[in-house]
């Protein structure tokens with residue numbers, strides 16, 4: 001099920017409901033793309049029809065960020081829980097390990113994807129990592145050939161948004177993987193280069209507060225949230 005927020009479709013399901021759908025598509029060889037939706041992207045897409053169309057073309061749009069949940073509440077929608085990019089990736093990896101599907105990690109600085117892969121294998125010993133590639137190789141055909149030669153079922157691309165989604169869209173017809181997810185800075189988080197908020201902050205949906213405490217200059221970016229919520233109220 002999807003719900004439209006500022007003109008962008010967003011899935012209403014939680015992790016447990018999404019996983020079978022994603023893996024059903026893999027078994028049916030139906031290519032699909034997962035994009036994370038947050039208020040920042042929705043505000044950008046509002047003034048950028050190409051970005052809006054790109055987000056709407058994805059097969060799955062997950063509600064990342066507490067702002068999306070509040071927006072859904074304000075418009076009396078059905079999205080009740082966050083589905084974050086990094087946690088969705090973890091669920092996909094867990095299911096891949098369970099069902100014997102292989103993954104490929106593409107993106108981040110040299111060495112980071114390998115470190116992220118090592119962390120994942122330490123957690124999920126059955127996981128098949130078909131390969132890794134840093135996000136700074138200029139020769140696109142070289143990257144595509146490397147991914148295709150490794151024959152992964154699932155490709156995670158970590159080059160920031162919307163760069164990663166644009167890359168996937170441009171090349172997915174020529175790529176072997178069936179499931180695609182743009183995961184932003186998740187490889188850095190997995191590799192331990194960037195710390196996530198403590199569990200208490202995560203549970204309270206207040207990772208934004210933790211980041212603000214660490215990095216007060218983020219207030220400028222975070223002031224976009226009230227602006228975003230105002231847009232939601234105004235559209236009614």
Ligand code: UDP
Nearest residue numbers: 107108109135136158159160161184185188
């Ligand atoms: N990155 C990359 N290639 C590029 C630009 C960026 O691989 O040409 C990587 C960068 O090293 C970092 C990630 O993309 O790991 C960007 O993460 P960020 O947190 O900015 O993305 P967001 O989650 O905000 O979309």
